[in-house]
Amino acid sequence: MATVVVQRPKLKWHEKWFISTLAKGLLITLGHAIAILRGKKKVTMQYPEEKWDAHLPDHYRGAPALVTDEHGRERCVSCQLCEFICPPRAITIIPEEIPSTDPWAKVEKRPRLFNIDMIRCIYCGMCEEVCPEQAIFLRKDYAITGLSRAEMVHDKKRLYEIGGVREGLVNKWNDLK
Amino acid sequence: MGSFLDSINLAFIIAAAVKIVFFSFMVILPMVAYSVYAERRVSAIIQDRVGPNRTGIPLTLFGGKKDIALAGLIQPLADGLKFFLKEDFTPAHVKKFYYWLAPALVMVPAMMTAAVVPFGSELDLSWLAKLGVEGAWLHKPIKAVIADLNVGPLYIFAIASLGVYGIVLAGWSSNSKYPFLGGVRSTSQMISYEIALGLSIIPVLMIFGDLNLSKIAQYQDKNGWLLLPLWGEGLTLKRLVLWIPVFISFVIFVVAMFAETNRAPFDLPECETELVAGYHTEYSSMKFALFFMGEYAAMIIGSGLAVTLFLGGWSIPFGAPLGLGYVEGATPIWLGLLHIGCFLAKVVCFIIFFIWVRWTLPRFRYDQLMKLGWLVMFELALANVILTAALMVWLPN
Numbered sequence: 001m002a003t004v005v006v007q008r009p010k011l012k013w014h015e016k017w018f019i020s021t022l023a024k025g026l027l028i029t030l031g032h033a034i035a036i037l038r039g040k041k042k043v044t045m046q047y048p049e050e051k052w053d054a055h056l057p058d059h060y061r062g063a064p065a066l067v068t069d070e071h072g073r074e075r076c077v078s079c080q081l082c083e084f085i086c087p088p089r090a091i092t093i094i095p096e097e098i099p100s101t102d103p104w105a106k107v108e109k110r111p112r113l114f115n116i117d118m119i120r121c122i123y124c125g126m127c128e129e130v131c132p133e134q135a136i137f138l139r140k141d142y143a144i145t146g147l148s149r150a151e152m153v154h155d156k157k158r159l160y161e162i163g164g165v166r167e168g169l170v171n172k173w174n175d176l177k
Numbered sequence: 178m179g180s181f182l183d184s185i186n187l188a189f190i191i192a193a194a195v196k197i198v199f200f201s202f203m204v205i206l207p208m209v210a211y212s213v214y215a216e217r218r219v220s221a222i223i224q225d226r227v228g229p230n231r232t233g234i235p236l237t238l239f240g241g242k243k244d245i246a247l248a249g250l251i252q253p254l255a256d257g258l259k260f261f262l263k264e265d266f267t268p269a270h271v272k273k274f275y276y277w278l279a280p281a282l283v284m285v286p287a288m289m290t291a292a293v294v295p296f297g298s299e300l301d302l303s304w305l306a307k308l309g310v311e312g313a314w315l316h317k318p319i320k321a322v323i324a325d326l327n328v329g330p331l332y333i334f335a336i337a338s339l340g341v342y343g344i345v346l347a348g349w350s351s352n353s354k355y356p357f358l359g360g361v362r363s364t365s366q367m368i369s370y371e372i373a374l375g376l377s378i379i380p381v382l383m384i385f386g387d388l389n390l391s392k393i394a395q396y397q398d399k400n401g402w403l404l405l406p407l408w409g410e411g412l413t414l415k416r417l418v419l420w421i422p423v424f425i426s427f428v429i430f431v432v433a434m435f436a437e438t439n440r441a442p443f444d445l446p447e448c449e450t451e452l453v454a455g456y457h458t459e460y461s462s463m464k465f466a467l468f469f470m471g472e473y474a475a476m477i478i479g480s481g482l483a484v485t486l487f488l489g490g491w492s493i494p495f496g497a498p499l500g501l502g503y504v505e506g507a508t509p510i511w512l513g514l515l516h517i518g519c520f521l522a523k524v525v526c527f528i529i530f531f532i533w534v535r536w537t538l539p540r541f542r543y544d545q546l547m548k549l550g551w552l553v554m555f556e557l558a559l560a561n562v563i564l565t566a567a568l569m570v571w572l573p574n
Contacts, residue, residue, distance in 0.1 A: 022537075022538070025537045025538060026533065026534070026537050028537070029223045029533060029536055029537045030533070032222070032223050032224070032225055033219070033222040033223050033533075035225075036222040036225055037222060041225060043225045043226070044226060044227045046227070
């Protein structure tokens with residue numbers, strides 16, 4: 001193995017005694033300070049006023065939500081695959097039978113209760129991946145806040161509110177969601 | 178007994194009390210609070226960040242629509258409030274008496290040294306007579322210094338060096354390894370740099386021939402600052418040549434001052450990377466705040482002393498030729514206030530410089546620090562005394 005001998009820089013006397021190096025260092029920090037003060041350089045985004053929303057990438061994974069199709073039918077058929085695959089077990093589903101009077105009675109099942117605990121959710125997107133009915137999607141909402149634990153549980157109503165309507169067949173493996 | 182009571186000058190005592198309240202509580206303590214704010218903002222802009230820019234008037238708490246941000250100027254109040262609300266925890270393993278004593282021993286000497294720093298020329302109160310106030314004391318201008326001692330710098334060094342006891346006691350009484358190491362480092366550091374600090378101002382005192390800080394400031398007001406001897410009698414060849422040792426003095430003084438106040442690059446007693454938080458690791462709440470405030474108060478007084486000795490104290494640059502100089506007993510009130518403002522402005526610039534250096538230089542290694550202190554600063558200061566003496570003897574007036 002070849003040995004590389006590191007060449008230490010030969011310091012001049014004024015560099016050794018911190019004279020020129022001190023001035024150099026002070027100039028560097030002053031340069032940064034002036035650039036920031038003059039607004040030439042901007043790194044920090046002032047969060048609630050300025051947001052990154054417009055620049056979110058297409059594959060961004062935000063809060064999971066349920067969607068209805070173009071007829072207003074809820075797509076979820078309560079197969080509970082998402083509940084079982086969910087790594088942090090954030091999803092709770094209680095299925096119910098669709099009554100025979102309902103126009104969509106032949107779908108047979110729908111969720112009576114569909115809760116996603118957003119404190120538990122890790123935004124992994126496995127629910128979306130596993131869903132055979134293309135009923136659950138990760139949206140771009142990321143600022144999920146609440147004043148209590150109960151508030152942080154998204155129930156069915158809230159999930160459909162976030163999700164909205166998704167028409168036609170969704171090619172969920174495409175970039176577009 | 179009667180003669181003793183007669184000898185008490187009531188007006189003098191009241192004036193001193195008013196000056197103490199004004200300078201310590203209305204100038205130094207707010208300056209301490211705001212230098213913490215300045216530290217945070219300046220470090221932020223140096224590191225391309227923003228810093229605390231939001232703490233303002235929380236109107237939304239009172240039903241308003243929007244908070245007023247004020248560029249975060251209320252942040253020091255919030256910081257102080259936070260310290261009051263923190264749990265004041267005393268670990269079971271500490272030596273209680275010394276543990277409680279240490280924070281006071283850091284803060285008190287720092288505040289006490291403020292007594293001899295002249296923060297302005299003098300305030301003429303005779304305009305109060307027009308408002309119907311009576312008394313003979315009105316017509317004698319009040320000197321803007323709490324105690325007009327004839328041993329100013331000596332007093333400051335004597336009291337300021339007591340501050341090391343606070344740190345040592347804190348490190349020792351905490352009874353755990355990091356504070357102990359911090360305390361030990363601090364002792365050796367402060368003691369070694371005190372020598373250079375003391376020696377560095379000897380040339381200055383030789384030039385002034387006076388230990389009274391007010392007189393030093395007055396002299397500089399008339400004859401040009403020590404580092405800017407460009408007016409009055411300052412234009413003589415002797416003063417201009419003496420500028421060289423004075424500059425060396427200034428550099429040694431400032432470096433030793435950094436070490437003395439435990440500021441970066443000499444903040445070894447509390448270096449976070451090795452010693453958690455150094456001597457105040459075991460402290461919380463207001464006791465920690467006292468250490469923090471003591472450090473900044475020492476920094477402000479140190480800047481005040483450096484400004485007074487080298488940069489003309491309260492005097493306005495080119496004040497005497499411009500007619501803004503101090504004339505004993507005949508300085509109008511607005512000029513007196515302007516002098517106070519000038520002093521504070523200089524101190525603020527110095528503090529900004531302190532902060533700027535802190536966020537520029539990396540910390541010295543412990544052996545480098547000791548080497549610099551004992552092998553460079555000490556000798557340089559001694560040689561500088563001799564150089565100044567030689568120049569003063571050989572140069573014609």
